[in-house]
Amino acid sequence: MSLRHAASSPFKSSASLSRGNRSRQFNSTASASAEKKRKIVVVGAGFIGSYVAKALISDSRNTVVLASRNPEKLYSSLKHLGNQLLPPARIDITKPSTLLPVIQDADAVISLVGILTGTEKQFVDLQEKGGQNVAQAAKEGGVKRVVMVSALGIDGGETPYARTKLAAEKAFRTIHPDATIVRPSLVFGPGDQFFARFAKLAKFLPFLPVFGGGRSRFQPVYVGDVAKAVEVVSRDDPEVVNQVGGKIIEAGGPDVFTYRDLMKITLNYAGLASRRFVISLPFWVGYIQGFFLEKLPESMFTVTRDQVKQLKNDNMETDPSDPNRPSDRISIADLLTRFPPANTTTSMFSRDAAVNNPRSVLKSVHDILPTYIGEGAQSGPVSGKRMHGRKGAGTDEMLAEVKRMTEQAGYVKPKQ
Template structure:
């Protein structure tokens, strides 16, 4: 595994680059709680990330939050104990523009979490591309001043429908809202995720965990709570914040870089299965065969698609700021949170130490968080945050049988290579 660590000098340079023209407020929180006017923030998307974003926003007493999605009631019910900062939810359909505008009228900020992980090319176009465009246009029509879109790292090439439609949505936001901020997370993890929790569960049934092409592609897993903190920061209407993040892309990678094989080993380790399960490399073409069959079945925790396998060929990490061709519109999440501490953070020495020594110290690593939700502390219920979009889930027995069959075929194929 590769550890991403900055030197003290590069940390200072990086942080200074984010905060040119800053004032003596450098190491103080900009979220000053006072008798200021309440801000209405609409969060569009009620899945895994949405729950953390809502809690991060509510940590600033000036914010009120509206959860808006096709089915926001479940998330609203799970969070309503947080108090009256959580306003009644709004039912919207992002494919129908007329349903979006009423929910965001009078909003001070809109957070778009529009996205799916699996689906047909047409579903990606309808939901991610056109749905994202509809949200951007509605925010424009409503006169919303702060607009934030959560996108994804590793999409620049646009090699899959997922990547192409994410890029198309980003273009709409940046065209309609030049001061909007795009947040591109790497692999997002935390209780309720669809990666570590999913593979820990799969490892209980499968004889081994497969990686494709040697599992050499690199990832920079980022804790969902840190992504939520970044959303809270960039959604502020504080002029200093807007001047620094308006029109920018925040690259959100965690404190460490791992290969895909590393991530599978880490999963087995925390699941208590390291001595009983292997990580085996298979050719990419075997993954395409698995995806060909599994993507045709109803979505479940066993689902894998050919496009997801294809995406594993590319690294999913932040761009290198030392690269002469590094885009000028990119900001690191670590530098962002060092410069503008989250509303629920006691700052001063915390941010000072990060700026002087290692800005990545403001972020949680997989080793900090994974023990809290896989292994002995694993969730006993289904993985939350699944986005089914009307599709029925497959029975566990049916899907398990299919996955085992394909995995066995893959293993036989490997022995012939």
């Protein structure tokens, strides 16, 4: 189902969509080598961080510092990109004293602080307090451009994940009134924790489960497009800051799918559509599974009660035509047509695309999924998982637990 996009734009003027303005944008990038280098600190060295670093380096004015508890692995995988990637820095976001020496005098700080699973205390310590620590260090370090990557679907704060994300957003916007928040929907791409994970699960399980009919709606967004948006909003160009400072960028992809649709798409591209099924289970079954699985070491089978609860809500951009839409929201498609990313060509951002179909600048799941799931997909562990020092559980152990609980719920008949 394609997303319908209103023709109106939240930006103050559409004149900059002209060819002359785009020409100035790209001319400024082309002459960047003669300008002062900018130091940008990326806090968080996981899945999204790798793409953000590459997007930033595409502008020759930028130098990038990867900062996290263990940034060396990501640094090693990217150091071939050249001397724009500065030596990595080890930090602990729960210890403010480790942050300021790295962030001091940076031109921009991008916070990717976040976890997907954990205890209430871990969410508070890492997402809420850790995010606040990054925001405060940026303030003390004299940083002018501050960007936080958050998530769509957290309004209301029904889970520890959502509550702590919202608290961190509040801290960034209070400490830095011109900070920009980027809220992506479900992020996909090589190395993701969703499509790659379920494609692998489908090799072990006879079916992929959805809860409550799988009717909740998602707007999957390509990680490369999210990275482009982060590159744009981290600029210190006065025109960019004027348009995105203090705003929330809602980052949804070009299409909307139900959760059931996403499972079917996964099976299709994994080459398993004729051999595996999508089965709907009641939410209470998911809560029971989550109760047990969240207590076991994290693995590709891990699901928590909070994650099941989040599946009750849609995860999409707000409708531009909704009169109750907050005035501080900007769509990623509008952003990228208004300010072309540094690593693109003008042909991708034509006037026709900007005016008639802004979402044509975004990649869909059908463009990207065939490149990394299926028979040619890697069989190793899903990259980018946050283990927090815990050892992963064995596949056999977790598979047996999932099957046992599903059988007890009466949805799979145990073998005699």
